[in-house]
């Protein structure tokens with residue numbers, strides 16, 4: 368899904384001129400204001416003691432893992448999106464009401480694709496099922512940060528620094544679960 372500021376007006380094809388770049392541009396031909404917004408996404412830290420559930424990205428030449436999650440769909444609340452993505456990627460089901468929000472930030476993925484990410488945590492005891500990789504991912508399993516480091520596997524590198532640290536997911540997520 369492309370998410371970059373457009374160069375041309377979607378109504379008339381005229382060239383857009385900066386008003387408050389990159390968020391607001393105006394068409395030089397028809398005056399249409401064009402807004403550019405980040406894509407909202409939801410990610411889940413499912414925690415079992417000091418391990419976190421990770422899914423392996425389906426890239427044969429790399430061992431990259433991430434927390435389950437994805438884009439919020441139109442008309443969908445972010446916690447519902449997180450629960451839906453968890454089921455799509457790992458077959459696990461969770462009640463969105465059991466998810467504890469613990470982080471929200473906007474960042475530029477690969478330096479250009481704007482995303483707003485909402486991070487939720489839940490204890491594995493409040494989740495139904497056994498993790499199994501579904502069509503969208505290559506593997507789904509729990510890792511402690513130490514196991515991941517020992518395996519020389521990594522979290523996705525397109526994320527903000529905190530998100531690439533498995534300890535961050537475990538510690539911040541556990542604190543949120545304990546608060547809830």
Ligand SMILES: [Zn+2]
Pocket residue numbers: 376377378379380381394395396397398399
């Ligand atoms: Zn126009």
